[in-house]
Amino acid sequence: MKPNIKTATQTEDLGATQTVDPGAIVQVQLDSIVSVNLKEFLSDQKSLDLIVTELLKPNSQFWIERAKKQILMSTYRFIYRSAYFEGKFQLPLTQPEYWHFELHGNPKRDHSINGQDSVYMSYSWSTYILTDYESPGISEPQLETIGGQWVEPFILPADPYNLIQRTGYACIDEDTYQAGIPCQWIDITDHNTTNSPITAPLTAHMNPDNMLCEGQLVLDAQGDFIWEPTNFTDVNGGTVFKQKCVTGTNPSTLANNFHQINVTVPTDGNGYVTVRME
Incomplete structure (x- = not known):
């Protein structure tokens, strides 16, 4: 899905002699589609048949809750906008209890969303951010003037729950991130920081085995993917296959898969402690 989130500032011109911050209201709007992917x-x-029958029945609360999950996946981008846009800063949304939804029509079933068999609902969403007079222009230059508007493009999953099931909580926003998931921590207990801190390189290498195609997928004469064996095996000892791919000749295609920074581990008692509550 490629919805646009539209923002606009509203306030009053109280004159140059006004000493009290008049404040500002930022209206945020979204038109989107949220769905249930039936592939499973x-x-x-x-x-x-039973599932489709239930989904096609009027149930506004079901679709609103699903739409909330979809919108919450924009949280990360809104908070860390400066990493995506130069000269722009965070524009956090209000809490869900201040959101307004309008559903359009009844649920429909077809293959119009990327060819996927889905039941979906169209909706509009809006909220208002109450803030001081200067903040809108700092967060988004287009909102500096009264009546200014900005359209922020997003690519959101039509079925937000299907994304969570597919990724196991990886690569999604903090709203659904769980700190207790395995492999989300780096074990540094073999580094002795009793007497002094230790600085060492922390390295991240994405897609080291080229399992994910970062170039052009190779198709057969019928337009289907060509699968090739890898050196990996599944839990039953079978060969794991991947889609055949021609990696781009541009060196930057793979260059950003590797990054390294120096990280300092402080002496004992001077760092952060996390506790997992059962």
């Missing part, structure tokens, strides 16, 4: 149920026609 296609192998069981009886269950599929």
